[in-house]
Amino acid sequence: MHKDFVTIADYTPAELQALLDRAIALKVEQKARGNPPLLQNKVLGMVFQKPSLRTRVSFEVGMLQLGGEALYLSPNEIKLGERESVPDVARVLARYVDLIMARVFRHQDIEQLAQWAGVPVINGLSDYAHPCQALGDFQTILEHKGRLEGLKLTYIGDANNVYNSLLFAATKLGTHITLAAPSGYRPDAAVLELARGFAAQSGSQIAIMDDPVQAVQGADVVYTDVWTSMGQEAEQEARLQAFQRYQVNEALVAQAQPDVIVLHCLPAHRGQEITDRVMDGPHAAVFDQAENRMHAQKAIMVTLMGV
Numbered sequence: 436m437h438k439d440f441v442t443i444a445d446y447t448p449a450e451l452q453a454l455l456d457r458a459i460a461l462k463v464e465q466k467a468r469g470n471p472p473l474l475q476n477k478v479l480g481m482v483f484q485k486p487s488l489r490t491r492v493s494f495e496v497g498m499l500q501l502g503g504e505a506l507y508l509s510p511n512e513i514k515l516g517e518r519e520s521v522p523d524v525a526r527v528l529a530r531y532v533d534l535i536m537a538r539v540f541r542h543q544d545i546e547q548l549a550q551w552a553g554v555p556v557i558n559g560l561s562d563y564a565h566p567c568q569a570l571g572d573f574q575t576i577l578e579h580k581g582r583l584e585g586l587k588l589t590y591i592g593d594a595n596n597v598y599n600s601l602l603f604a605a606t607k608l609g610t611h612i613t614l615a616a617p618s619g620y621r622p623d624a625a626v627l628e629l630a631r632g633f634a635a636q637s638g639s640q641i642a643i644m645d646d647p648v649q650a651v652q653g654a655d656v657v658y659t660d661v662w663t664s665m666g667q668e669a670e671q672e673a674r675l676q677a678f679q680r681y682q683v684n685e686a687l688v689a690q691a692q693p694d695v696i697v698l699h700c701l702p703a704h705r706g707q708e709i710t711d712r713v714m715d716g717p718h719a720a721v722f723d724q725a726e727n728r729m730h731a732q733k734a735i736m737v738t739l740m741g742v
């Protein structure tokens with residue numbers, strides 16, 4: 436049993452499958468009759484260094500629906516590592532709350548929070564990983580496709596935090612994963628090495644290429660994310676140039692499987708990495724995906740709390 440949920444890489448395929456099963460069960464139950472108060476009298480502390488819509492609201496509402504409470508701590512509140520050191524923040528917060536979720540710039544800060552807090556810590560996005568997103572995304576794929584093993588997921592764009600977590604989840608769960616990205620925006624060697632180890636166990640295939648048209652051939656899932664992530668604003672101009680050819684538009688989607696689903700973790704920059712016609716078209720499953728964040732995170736919270 437794990438204390439924290441920091442990166443998908445820490446979890447076994449069976450543990451990930453159990454989280455997905457729990458997320459789907461909690462979703463069905465919530466829609467049928469509401470969830471029982473599994474986290475009654477529990478408080479989640481939510482530390483944010485960056486803005487958020489989905490992460491904040493889905494954790495807060497998810498906690499309420501499970502009978503607990505969530506405390507929003509804005510980027511101006513704690514000033515992690517600035518007003519107070521990360522280990523001190525971790526130890527203080529853990530005296531008040533039962534669970535911590537944090538969205539940070541540096542992944543090391545999440546690792547340090549997890550190391551020093553005596554309560555479970557959940558990564559709500561770091562520069563390296565977005566594991567809650569990947570879990571909700573694989574729930575969405577499973578719901579739409581009925582399976583994960585042997586499917587082809589094609590990711591178009593920057594090999595960022597979202598890609599890293601998808602890569603880990605895909606290679607743990609037997610999904611083939613292809614990336615189309617310009618050179619300079621491809622995964623770190625250490626990330627790839629980890630993923631290759633997981634793929635050797637699950638049979639999933641990893642491909643990395645330049646050409647988005649080649650990458651989407653036969654894809655069951657097409658995924659994209661913003662070209663400039665939070666914290667990279669200074670690189671925006673260079674990134675706009677580099678990713679010109681990497682837009683997910685109708686012509687590109689038409690090259691994938693006829694029943695392809697298109698995913699985006701959101702927020703989307705419509706007209707850049709994805710067009711309105713795809714976002715609002717018949718293949719998009721982006722709002723199911725946004726909803727599933729809540730169900731997946733409920734599964735993470737109850738599992739970490741041992742209920």
Ligand code: CP
Nearest residue numbers: 487488489490700701
């Ligand atoms: N996808 C996601 O994490 O959205 P927010 O940045 O709005 O939380």
Ligand code: NVA
Nearest residue numbers: 595597660664665701
């Ligand atoms: N890659 C994006 C995801 C936002 C949810 C970022 O880090 O800004």
